[in-house]
Amino acid sequence: MEHALETTLTVNGQKVTRRIEPRQHLVDFLREELGLTGSHIGCEHGVCGACTIRVNGEIVRGCLMLAVQADGCNVETIEGLSDSKELAPLQKAFHERNALQCGFCTPGMLMAAQDLVRAGKKCTRDQIREHISGNYCRCTGYQAIVDAIEEVLG
Amino acid sequence: MKAPPFAYARAKSLAEAFELIERPGAKILAGGQSLIPSLNMRLAHPELLVDITGVRDLGGIELRPAGLRIGALATHSQIEKSELVAKHVPLLAEAVKHVAHPAIRNRGTIGGSLALADPAAEYPAVALALNATLVLVHRRGERRVSAEHFFKGLFETDIRPGELLGAVEFPKVERSVFIELARRHGDYAIIGLAGIADASGKRIAFCGAGATPVLAPLASRQNSLDAAQKALEKDIQPPADLYHSSATKMHLAKVLLSRAWNTLSKPH
Numbered sequence: 001m002e003h004a005l006e007t008t009l010t011v012n013g014q015k016v017t018r019r020i021e022p023r024q025h026l027v028d029f030l031r032e033e034l035g036l037t038g039s040h041i042g043c044e045h046g047v048c049g050a051c052t053i054r055v056n057g058e059i060v061r062g063c064l065m066l067a068v069q070a071d072g073c074n075v076e077t078i079e080g081l082s083d084s085k086e087l088a089p090l091q092k093a094f095h096e097r098n099a100l101q102c103g104f105c106t107p108g109m110l111m112a113a114q115d116l117v118r119a120g121k122k123c124t125r126d127q128i129r130e131h132i133s134g135n136y137c138r139c140t141g142y143q144a145i146v147d148a149i150e151e152v153l154g
Numbered sequence: 155m156k157a158p159p160f161a162y163a164r165a166k167s168l169a170e171a172f173e174l175i176e177r178p179g180a181k182i183l184a185g186g187q188s189l190i191p192s193l194n195m196r197l198a199h200p201e202l203l204v205d206i207t208g209v210r211d212l213g214g215i216e217l218r219p220a221g222l223r224i225g226a227l228a229t230h231s232q233i234e235k236s237e238l239v240a241k242h243v244p245l246l247a248e249a250v251k252h253v254a255h256p257a258i259r260n261r262g263t264i265g266g267s268l269a270l271a272d273p274a275a276e277y278p279a280v281a282l283a284l285n286a287t288l289v290l291v292h293r294r295g296e297r298r299v300s301a302e303h304f305f306k307g308l309f310e311t312d313i314r315p316g317e318l319l320g321a322v323e324f325p326k327v328e329r330s331v332f333i334e335l336a337r338r339h340g341d342y343a344i345i346g347l348a349g350i351a352d353a354s355g356k357r358i359a360f361c362g363a364g365a366t367p368v369l370a371p372l373a374s375r376q377n378s379l380d381a382a383q384k385a386l387e388k389d390i391q392p393p394a395d396l397y398h399s400s401a402t403k404m405h406l407a408k409v410l411l412s413r414a415w416n417t418l419s420k421p422h
Contacts, residue, residue: 003161022162022203025190044155045191046258058231058260064190065261068162069183069205115256133339134255 009070011036012080020067027051027062029070030077038078038107042136049135052108053077059115078107087114093148101139109135113149123153157193164205168212171318172293174204182206182318184227187254187262188270212265212320215239221325223289226265226318230254233264245284245330245350249276252332255340268304269319271311271366274342278305279361280332282369283348284324288312291320305366327352331414334361335406337397345392345403347410349374351418358414360407363392370411379415383408 004019011034018033025044030036030053042048044063051062054076081087090110093099100106112135116123123131128149129142137145162183165171174180179201183189192198206212206227213225215236222242224233233239233250240247253259253267253276267277268288281288281301288304290297290313297317304312313319327350334346342362349358356374361367370389376382392403 003159005162021159023157023159023193025157025194028156044194046187049255049257052257059257060261061187061257063194064187064258066162066183066186066190066203069186069207071164112257130339131256134257 005068005071007068007071009067009072010074012076012083022066022068024067025063026055026065026067026070026075027053029067030062030075036077036079038082040104040107042104047134047136048105048108049112049132050105050108052111052135054081054111054115059111078111081111081114089152090114090117090148093151094145097144097148097151099140099144099148100137105135105137105139109137109145113145113152116149117152123150125150128153155194157190158196158199160193160200161202162205163202164208166208168209168291168320169293171204171206171209172316174202175318176316177202180204182269184266184269185229185261185263186266187258188266188272206318217242218323221323223321223323224264225321226269227263228265230259230262230264231256234259242326243284243324245327245332245348246277246280246324248330248332249280249348252276252334252336252340252343252346258340264322265319268322269311269313271305271309272342273305273308273364273366273368274346274362276332276334276343276346276348276361278367279346279348279359281322281324282367283330283350283357283359284327285357286325287323288319289321289323290314290317292317296320302369308365310366329418329420331417333410333413335410344395344398345406345410347407347414349414349418351420356418358411358418360390360392360410362395363390363403363407365393373411379412382415383411386411 007020008017040050042050046064053062181200183203183205212227216223330350334343346361358370358374372385373382394400
């Protein structure tokens with residue numbers, strides 16, 4: 001812990017202070033130190049989107065941000081947005097439309113999709129696809145995911 | 155796939171940043187969307203990361219008489235949403251839509267992209283087409299370098315030790331085209347074209363076509379598309395990548411040229 005820095009951040013509404021090694025990225029910190037294993041780790045170099053979380057209201061790649069960079073930030077994860085019911089409409093639509101199979105990409109996919117829902121704009125299917133282009137799903141072929149997001153967007 | 159150990163320091167001012175980047179093994183961290191993947195893959199081994207995202211002087215998008223000054227820390231998302239950019243430098247507004255994905259655009263910065271100088275990336279080609287001015291700041295002041303002289307080689311720029319990229323200045327240019335071909339939206343382009351046209355003529359640059367962003371001066375000077383496509387063979391020699399031969403990329407560059415040509419050729 002040679003380089004560890006005291007870091008304070010808010011995670012799903014709770015203030016957390018820990019000594020963190022700079023080399024630890026944010027999603028590892030959430031999973032390993034806080035036990036929030038809903039954000040998944042796929043590629044660890046910003047390609048797959050499984051670790052998508054929200055920092056200060058914007059979605060980011062959890063593997064492309066160091067945990068020490070989150071000092072003073074407000075971090076929200078799939079756990080927080082599920083508990084607050086913010087994701088309930090998308091979760092229901094994903095369930096009903098069979099928009100997940102193995103479920104590995106789903107937390108990141110929901111975080112990215114909710115970003116569109118929050119923007120409150122009507123989107124074409126192409127625009128939905130473009131918005132989730134940074135989130136890989138290896139099971140569904142995306143069709144059902146786009147169906148579910150389209151349903152929630154209305 | 156875990157980063158090697160390094161120290162981390164957050165600069166709160168430019169003065170502090172200059173002091174920190176002179177320490178041995180120091181590397182600047184801005185949005186981190188290229189640096190952190192390379193750390194995770196252990197392609198980079200800095201001793202100290204100097205986080206400059208808290209330095210206020212390096213942000214903002216500002217209209218000046220000569221054009222638009224964009225602070226190095228402006229994120230892709232800020233550029234994407236900026237009305238000033240859409241109005242005065244539409245080439246940049248077009249290009250930013252092709253930069254990665256929303257979650258990456260929220261953190262990645264224009265300064266980081268230009269300082270990294272990935273030849274396949276969008277901004278370097280845009281900066282070259284517009285011959286933007288890169289403002290390099292150091293302890294004693296600043297040095298201004300045109301895009302033509304900034305990109306020196308593969309991931310190599312004119313930034314000297316002790317300097318950091320502070321801002322980029324883009325001239326106002328109304329007529330422009332940015333198009334690229336990629337396997338998937340947001341991926342690096344197989345090949346891309348950034349072109350402008352003003353009273354002095356066309357200026358067309360390509361990304362993914364060499365070790366740096368490359369200008370196509372001969373093609374830009376031609377009066378017909380046929381002649382321009384022929385001239386392009388003398389302008390660029392795109393290197394093969396994992397999936398595309400040099401000949402395929404040359405062919406695709408000509409396709410892009412044909413798609414951009416009419417917009418860039420309308421009389422003024």
